[in-house]
Amino acid sequence: MLLRHTPQKIEERQALTVNPAKTCQPIGAMYAALGIHGCMPHSHGSQGCCSYHRSTLTRHYKEPVMAGTSSFTEGSSVFGGQANLVTAIENLFTIYDPQVIAVHTTCLSETIGDDVPQIVSKAKDSGKVPEGKYVIHCNTPSYLGSHVTGYANMVKGMVKYFAENTGTKNEAINLICGWVEPSDMRELKRIAQILKAEVILFPDTSDVLDAPQTGTLQFYPKGGTTVDELILAGDSKYTIGLGKFCTEDAAKEMDSKCRVPYSVLDIPIGLSATDRFIMKISEVAGVAVPDEVTDERGRLVDIITDMQQYLYGKRVALWGDPDILIPLTEFLVDLEMKPVYIVSGTSGKYFEKRIREIAGDRVEGLQVKCGAGADMFLMHQWIKNESVDLLIGNTYGKYIARDEDIPLLRIGFPILDRVGHSYFPRVGYSGGMKILEGILGCLMDRQDRDAPEESFELVM
Ligand code: SF4
Secondary structure, eight states: OTTTTOOSSOOOOSSOOSSBSOOOHHHHHHHHHTTBTTEEEEEESOHHHHHHHHHHHHHHHTSOOOOEEOOOOHHHHHHOSHHHHHHHHHHIIIIIOOSEEEEEEOHHHHHHTOOHHHHHHHHHHTTOSOTTOEEEEEOOOTTSSOHHHHHHHHHHHHHHHHOOOOSOOOSOEEEEEOSOOHHHHHHHHHHHHHTTOOEEEESOOTTTTTOOOOSSOOSSOSOSBOHHHHHHGGGOSEEEEESHHHHHHHHHHHHHHHOOOEEEEOOOBSHHHHHHHHHHHHHHHTOOOOHHHHHHHHHHHHHHHHTHHHHTTOEEEEESOHHHHHHHHHHHHHTTOEEEEEEESSOOHHHHHHHHHHHTTSSTTOEEEESTTOBHHHHHHHHHHSOOSEEEEOGGGHHHHHHHTOOEEEOSSOOOSOOOTTTSOOSHHHHHHHHHHHHHHHHHHHHHHHOOGGGOOSOO
16 A cells, blocks of 8 residues: 555645646656757756756656756856856867757746846857857746646747748648657658658657667767758648647747648547548648558557457546547547546646547546646545546556556656557557557456456457
8 A cells, every 4th residue: 555645535625736647847848859860958957957857758768868957056046047058058069069959947047037048149159159050948947837848848949949931832741749759759750651741750759769779879869850850841831730738839830930831630649530640641741541551540440349348338547648648538438448537737728628528428427637736646536436447647657556456558758667668659550559459458467367267268
């Protein structure tokens, strides 16, 4: 009993979050920045913040994550961090030679009110930024929002700093990617390639945070969207944002800065969201959907049909990021499962509205909450009041899983105690099969474990 103090009775809470279902803004900004080729993220704040951001990413991706820090001391906390940041920019370019430094702020530098663009222009004026190199920034005050907000802010920053409209549009489509795994980003590019659609995907952490072991230390792995591609994105004919919370601001910025029309779709997780994604690409790129894609879809539908008896009516509790939870909930409803409890630490009215729209009258007793107070404590209380058959979420749910003896499928961020999530995609039809395999594995293992000897079956 690790969570022995969680009471069953739910009291109204105004100003207390217990075991939040989110992490802090700069972690998202750092992850997004790693999706630019040759980029060094930089945390403008204290060393402690930077260590936390780096170690969370390192533990999830099982890869070393490099980042600079302005190393605030008592002095910079009082007088501001200008001198530290100017020195950091000089040192990073001199010693580590990145093409881009992506600066994000922290609670401390935001509270002081440091003006990062002004500091960066001071660094430029004093010759600390070499020719052909870039310093970009975004504000990530972590007393607001979550890691999702930080990711969205950095992606918008990429558009703000790089995208250029030369006045001549080309045939490319911008795919602004929400927070998914490097494997998912690779899968999105594979799907676009099969469709023969020309895309610029950003950010792109494939071959950065899942780079192969070559025996040689590479400071900047081969992956990541290049600066040239980010500049060129301003000439694309269309933008598709994947995940409203992570990408809508960037898509809007691209439209207002470079006149590139856009749509924002759900991240293509599960059957329906992938259908919409494929049809949108096919429409805007003017390409037909090839048999290869139709066959992948058919295989996913085949597993769903074959295994319906294990899925029907199973109650599920989910937590994590809104852009993942929305299509995942839709997938569960498509599978005729019952996603009954859903929490996200990231706030936004759209989230609850969309989840209720998806569930319609097919999920009785739906409880959904986001933002302050939408935490793992509340999730545990709901479960104590009426249990579920399956948990889906990040590592933080393992305590509930153990205490309540419920199987847990790990999807989301962070996953600190398993591997594989960054290598096997969960987007697209083949990603749907991977999710389905995970769900069925959990449910069928449980059935095996609980079956009395006389009904313990070899063939299921
Ligand atoms: S919440 Fe604020 S103080 Fe804490 S690690 Fe994040 S940026 Fe630093």
